[in-house]
Amino acid sequence: MKTRLSGGELDTEIRRIYAADSVEIASTRERLAALIERFAADFGEADAGLFSAPGRTEMGGNHTDHQRGHVLAGSVNLDMVACAAPNGSTTIRIISDGYPALELDTAALEPDPAEVGTSAALVRGVCRAVTDRGYAVGGFNACITSQVPGGSGLSSSAAYEVLVGVIVNHLFCNDELSPVELAQIGQYAENTFFGKPSGLMDQMASSLGGVVHIDFADPANPLVEPIAFDMAASGHVLCIVDSGADHADLTSEYAAITDEMGAVSRHFGKQYLSEVREDDFWAGLPAVRAATGDRAVLRAAHFFGDNARVPKQAAALVEGRFPDFLELVRASGVSSAMQLQNLFSTADPRQQAVGVTLALADHLLAGRGAVRVHGGGFAGTIQAYVPVDRAEDFRAGMDAVLGAGSCAILHIRPAGGVVIAD
Template sequence: MDASELLNHLNGGALDARIEEIYTLTGEGRDTVRERLVDLVAHFADEFPGLSAALFTAAGRTEMGGNHTDHQHGQVLAGSVSLDMIACGGPDRSGVIRVRSVGYPEVVVALDDLEPRASEYGTSASLVRGVARALTDRGYELGGAALCVFSNVPGGSGLSSSAAYEILIGVALNHLFCSDQLSAVELAQIGQFAENVFFGKPSGLMDQMACSVGGVVHIDFADPSAPTLSRVDVDLAAAGHVLCIIDSGADHADLTDEYAAITNEMGAVAACLGAEYLSEVDPAAFWSRLGEVRQLTGDRAVLRAVHFFEDNARVAQQASALAEGRFDDFLGMVTSSGISSAGHLQNLYAVSQPAQQAVGVTIALAQKLLGGRGAVRVHGGGFAGTVQAYVPVDLATDFEAGINAVLGDNACQILSIRPVGGAVIAG
């Protein structure tokens, strides 16, 4: 359909049911989403007049269990959240993919040049190029497209803006050129390929899976080509808590070397024990050879391996606690995970910037405001970025105000889990 027809559908309420299905919002919340979509379509019509238009979304994600376990083919518990990226776009058969994201430079990728470029590492262009390359490698013929993107997933926030972007581009191209044949899992794998090979970041698969699949999922990456997924029903409201993501005020966008060091050091321990990934190592063998492993890999690598073994085992226990309604047990394990991340994984601050410890300060502030209730821990990759807190409903207003009074307006965001990750909204 053209943009004017899509606008008529939106303004007339024809897409309200679809919005409610994706965002689990009604009333004013649904209307706010609709208005945001209307603004996007109108923007697309101005930027690319005459093209057909479809609407797409990809969710941000929150990591609920398993901190830095995915890249070692371990287990994670993750959920898609109510912040997302949306795109409006259509095919133009130009041989070029154009992406205009509000607040960012235009991305232009020619489909006859899909080799990785070192000069593009760390850029949005690399992700578009990588996703397009993965689709052509699978035998799909891309013909060029124009997309406009709006996002309320803050960059460098620990909510996986890069993974959401990869999934958004994948969902759009999958719809425009692949007849929606690729599954959510395949789109996640494509996103990881783009991030690893083209963006230059050695990420695991958790971020992309959570952004793509939706809801809360327990994922086992023992075979990353065919990860095992189990959905976990979670009702935070029924448990009397809200999920808060707190911006510590320090950007984690330029910390690739710190993240790579975790991957490399865990890999070194695995190699020392005859494996490629720590998930393949028997923890008993690790402990029985601790002296040898420590001598060959160093103390920090050993401690990071300890974190992996503990946090990886904790994931299944957290999933079971949520599924069985044992929310207090889940909160206790969130706290334990946070302690392990701080003491063993050591991802609260970058050793290259020891004076910058915004994450640690944010955790201390949240603990003070919680007064022994709820739970708080580092969120996502760490070193900067965000902190995650589960806050009792009766404390939520004061907690949010207390965080914002110190860290600035909107530093604390109360989010919800949404059941849909990457999706076509209309078109």
């Protein structure tokens, strides 16, 4: 594999997956070669494959997926890559940069309370979901390296789930599981084994790749519309800015959003807000407030507004109306701040890093582009669409306050979870 890599045999595939130029192809070659060497050092020489799953950016629909609504999302050029090979046993061994080595037995695939919140829970959950689909999952060895930091807002957990799913699918399922199925498997692992309530957006964006408009009305068969979008042609770049506040321990805040939106839907005899008529919500507002409380009402109002914006955002991209897209992004950001209220944790209101980061970004843009909270919120990152002629000044201004490397200029990656080579 290393010979194929160094000889340029994989360059075409690397270019396809990452939309990479010659410099990026060379750096990706070096990264993959180092991973192959690491695998050989840890597990010995083997006929191993290379696998990748990207981080994701949420472009529209903030906290709409868990209510079976619409989302607009894209995979980004930052990813997790693995070198992996079957080992002929029932034991899975994974070594990941910066984390303790992981080992588990595929003969024991029940949820383990001691593993809640760990990578082992995600691996065990993925394997359980695959075996439930009738496949025999064996053991394998893997080394993983990541450009998607935990707590970065780019959904490192979903990338990890999809990456493990791609490995298992290739080694034990003849690649028969579809990208949608792999996303559903990842969500199952995160909800049931890892212990974090989540919608399906993160996994779908990582698994499918590119920009996609997804309707989750039927999560077993989500409607997926690929969106042909060239960021460069828009005259803007996509920036993800790390606020410096870690969102790794905010499960209760995320769960409260799901619970409160659910309380409103149950008031109307429905399970999800996407099943509730918006007109009925507004007509019944006094009773809803009395039954669920004002924060739940505001969060439901956000859902109705943001859910309606997503198809308009998708249409604006398809039709080349980028200024209209930016206006919808701004409206989404205002709604998240005022109604969804996911800029800071109420447990520590003195710490409002996301709000400060948004304010700084808005100041630097001076009325151009658009900014909004990104992903789950409360900490983590914001998203900014920055005019190309302001990109370097914007990055420098954000980094000057938040620290070097806080502002990343990303591009949309066309490929989702993939086998790079085997």
